[in-house]
Amino acid sequence: MTNEKNHIIPYRTxxxxxxxxxxxxxxxxxxxxxxxxxxxxIIALLIAAVKSSFVLRIFMHLKFENKMFSLxxxxxxxxxxxxxxxxxxxxxxx
Amino acid sequence: MSLITETHRDDLASxxxxxxxxxxxxxxxxxxxxxxxxxxxxxxEAFHQAAHELSVFIGTANTIILLISSSTxxxxxxxxxxxxxxxxxxxxxxxxxLGVAFLVNKYFEWGGHIKEHIYPGxxxxxxxxxxxxxxxxLYFFMTGLHALHIIIGLVFIGFITxxxxxxxxxxxxFALLENSGLYWHLVDLIWIFLFPLFYLIT
Numbered sequence: 645m646t647n648e649k650n651h652i653i654p655y656r657t658x659x660x661x662x663x664x665x666x667x668x669x670x671x672x673x674x675x676x677x678x679x680x681x682x683x684x685x686i687i688a689l690l691i692a693a694v695k696s697s698f699v700l701r702i703f704m705h706l707k708f709e710n711k712m713f714s715l716x717x718x719x720x721x722x723x724x725x726x727x728x729x730x731x732x733x734x735x736x737x738x
Numbered sequence: 739m740s741l742i743t744e745t746h747r748d749d750l751a752s753x754x755x756x757x758x759x760x761x762x763x764x765x766x767x768x769x770x771x772x773x774x775x776x777x778x779x780x781x782x783e784a785f786h787q788a789a790h791e792l793s794v795f796i797g798t799a800n801t802i803i804l805l806i807s808s809s810t811x812x813x814x815x816x817x818x819x820x821x822x823x824x825x826x827x828x829x830x831x832x833x834x835x836l837g838v839a840f841l842v843n844k845y846f847e848w849g850g851h852i853k854e855h856i857y858p859g860x861x862x863x864x865x866x867x868x869x870x871x872x873x874x875x876l877y878f879f880m881t882g883l884h885a886l887h888i889i890i891g892l893v894f895i896g897f898i899t900x901x902x903x904x905x906x907x908x909x910x911x912f913a914l915l916e917n918s919g920l921y922w923h924l925v926d927l928i929w930i931f932l933f934p935l936f937y938l939i940t
Contacts, residue, residue, distance in 0.1 A: 652819045653812075662809040669801050669933075673794060676938040688934035695930050703812045703923045705916075710750070713757055720761050724768035731772055735779055 651708045661702045668695050749913040756917040760924050763887075767928050770880050774935060777872045784869020789940040792877075796847050797937035800840050801929065807836035808926040811895070811919045821909045823902060830899045833922070837892045844885050848878075877936055884932060887925045894918045 672691040676684050701707040706714050778785045814829035851874075855862035858875050898918045901907040907915050 653816055655813050655816055658809045658812050658816070662805060665805045666802055669798065669805065672934060672938060673798050676934070676940070677794075685939050688938045689931075692930050692934050696927050699808065699923055699927050699930065703808050703926075704920055713754075716757065716761070720764055724764065724771070727768070728772050728775060731776060732779065735776055 651705075653702070653705070653708070657702065661698055665695055665698055747911070747913075752913045752917065753920075756920050760920060763924055763928075767880075767883075767931075770876070770883075771931065771935070774876050774880070777869075777876065781869030781872060784867060785873050786940055788870050788873040788877075789936060792937050793847065793850075794937050796843055797933050800843050801933050803836050803840050803843070804926045804929050807833045807840075808923050810836070811922050815912065815916055815919055818902070818907065818909055818912045818915060823908070826915075827899060827902055830895055830902070834892055834895055834899070837888055837895075840888060841885060844881065880932060881936070884925065884928055887928070891918070891922045891925050894921055 668691050672688050675687050675691075700717065706717070810829045811833045814826045814833070817823075817826035817829060851857060856874055857863070858871075858878055863871055863874060895918050898907065898915050901914065
C-alpha cells in the first residue's frame with residue numbers, strides 16, 4: 645500500500661510557516677490599529693487570504709496532494725466569492 | 739497469494755470524503771459571512787462602534803493559540819510517519835491543551851460581555867439600536883458556532899489519541915490522523931477570517 649502520499653514534510657517547514665503566520669497576524673493587528681477608512685478592510689482581508697493560503701497549502705498538505713483537491717477548493721472559493729460579490733452588487737445598486 | 743490477508747483500505751477516498759465534508763462547512767460559514775457583510779454595509783456606524791468594544795488582545799491571543807495548535811497537529815502527522823509514536827502523542831496532547839485554552843479565553847470574553855448585559859435578547863442591548871443587536875447577534879452566533887467546532891475537533895482528536903495509544907493508527911495507517919488534522923486546520927482557517935472581521939475592522 646505504498647502510493648505517492650508517503651511524502652514526509654519536515655518539522656522545520658511547519659515551524660517556519662507558524663512563525664510566518666504569527667508575524668502576519670501581528671502585522672495585521674498593528675496595521676489595522678493605524679490605518680482608517682476602507683483600506684483597513686482591504687489590508688485585513690488580504691492578510692487573512694495570505695494566511696489561509698499558507699494553512700491550506702502547507703498545514704493541509706495541498707501543495708503535495710493530488711491536484712484534484714486544489715481544483716475543488718478553488719471552485720468552492722470562487723462560488724462563495726461570487727455569491728458575496730453578487731449580493732453586494734445588489735445592495736449597492738438597488 | 740497474499741491477497742487474502744490484505745484488508746481493503748482506500749486512503750485517498752477517505753481524504754476526499756473529508757474534503758467534501760469540509761466544503762459543506764466552508765459553505766455554512768460562507769453564508770454567515772454574506773449575512774455579516776450585508777448587515778455591516780447597512781449599519782456601518784453601529785458595527786464600527788460595537789467592534790471597538792471587543793478586546794483586540796484576547797482576539798490576537800486566541801489567534802496565535804489556534805495557529806500554534808494547527809502546527810502541532812500538522813507536526814504530529816510527520817512524527818507518526820517517522821514512527822515516533824511518543825512525539826506524535828505529545829504533539830496531539832499540546833494541540834488538545836491549546837484548544838482548551840482557546841475555549842477558556844472565550845469563556846472569559848463572553849462572560850465579560852454578559853456581565854455588561856450584552857447578549858442576544860438582552861433589553862439593554864435592544865436600547866442601543868438595531869445595528870448593535872445585529873452585530874452582537876452575529877458575533878455570538880458565529881464565534882459560538884466556531885467554538886462548537888473547536889469542541890467537536892477536540893473530541894475527534896481525543897479519539898485519535900486513544901487510537902494511537904492502542905496502535906490502531908501507526909506509520910502505515912494514519913489517514914484518520916490526517917483527517918482530524920484537516921478538520922482542525924479548517925477550524926483554524928475559519929478563525930483566520932472571523933478574527934479580522936469582528937476584532938480588527940472597526
